[in-house]
Amino acid sequence: xxxxxxxxxxxxxxxxxxxxxxxxxxxxxxxxxxxxxxxxxxxxxxxxxxxxxxxxxxxxxxxxxxxxxxxxxxxxxxxxxxxxxxxxxxxxxxxxxxxxxxxxxxxxxxxxxxxxxxxxxxxxxxxxxxxxxxxxxxxxxxxxxxxxxxxxxxxxxxxxxxxxxxxxxxxxxxxxxxxxxxxxxxxxxxxxxxxxxxxxxxxxxxxxxxxxxxxxxxxxxxxxxxxxxxxxxxxxxxxxxxxxxxxxxxxxxxxxxxxxxxxxxxxxxxx
Numbered sequence: 091x092x093x094x095x096x097x098x099x100x101x102x103x104x105x106x107x108x109x110x111x112x113x114x115x116x117x118x119x120x121x122x123x124x125x126x127x128x129x130x131x132x133x134x135x136x137x138x139x140x141x142x143x144x145x146x147x148x149x150x151x152x153x154x155x156x157x158x159x160x161x162x163x164x165x166x167x168x169x170x171x172x173x174x175x176x177x178x179x180x181x182x183x184x185x186x187x188x189x190x191x192x193x194x195x196x197x198x199x200x201x202x203x204x205x206x207x208x209x210x211x212x213x214x215x216x217x218x219x220x221x222x223x224x225x226x227x228x229x230x231x232x233x234x235x236x237x238x239x240x241x242x243x244x245x246x247x248x249x250x251x252x253x254x255x256x257x258x259x260x261x262x263x264x265x266x267x268x269x270x271x272x273x274x275x276x277x278x279x280x281x282x283x284x285x286x287x288x289x290x291x292x293x294x295x296x297x298x299x300x301x302x303x304x305x306x307x308x309x310x311x312x313x314x315x316x317x318x319x320x321x322x323x324x325x326x327x328x329x330x331x332x333x334x335x336x337x338x339x340x341x342x343x344x345x346x347x348x349x350x351x352x353x354x355x356x357x358x359x360x361x
Contacts, residue, residue, distance in 0.1 A: 098167055099173055150208070151206065151207070153206060156193075157202055158201050165193070168191040168207045171186050180219065217358075225352060228348070229340060229348040234339070235339055236339075237335050237337050240334070242322075242358060245321040250353040253340075253348065256346040259271070260341060262339070263338065269320065270320040273311060280347050282298065283298055288321070
């Protein structure tokens with residue numbers, strides 16, 4: 091297998107023997123699975139009630155070698171690190187920040203330095219570089235099941251959820267255990283709807299013609315599950331771990347011209 095390397099902020103790190111190079115094919119970006127669990131004790135109940143989990147931070151270590159003349163450039167690039175991509179698949183991105191970049195050599199005036207760059211992938215997952223839109227899905231019954239984002243392997247916590255039309259109130263449940271619901275009847279029309287931003291936990295009024303552009307804050311109309319809020323969580327389909335998708339259940343008071351639309355960047359375990 092040919093090792094292609096990584097890029098920080100789109101800048102290639104593996105330039106070859108006359109420039110920067112990654113020393114080992116085994117440089118670690120395979121974080122595996124680290125979950126942060128929320129355990130809720132209930133009166134008169136043994137054990138605990140599991141809440142939706144979140145992924146933990148993952149640490150990436152890059153072992154680099156650089157000519158002395160390029161050392162400052164490499165350290166400055168590491169210090170400004172925002173994204174890490176694989177050179178053989180630029181469609182997936184890790185959002186990172188620098189923990190340390192430590193150069194070493196046998197002698198102070200060596201012509202080459204080895205540099206250990208340690209990055210925090212604070213999302214704990216690879217993300218698609220671009221978001222995809224799902225829908226609009228027409229809501230014709232209640233509850234209605236909606237499946238989306240096939241192939242993902244990690245929860246998406248910052249998706250945009252838009253429900254348009256005259257739906258009254260709604261409860262949106264993710265198969266992973268998180269939920270989003272209204273706290274009072276929504277004063278919607280056929281041309282407006284409620285937009286939920288999973289990144290901030292806020293809700294807004296927006297138009298069906300431009301659903302992901304917020305108009306006015308309407309956060310008082312929603313309630314969200316704890317432990318990280320509403321998530322789009324992959325579920326194994328028919329017992330096959332290679333086949334995964336998100337499954338949502340939506341219950342609305344009415345279904346008068348109601349549509350659901352989702353915008354999200356898929357998430358993948360670090361493997």
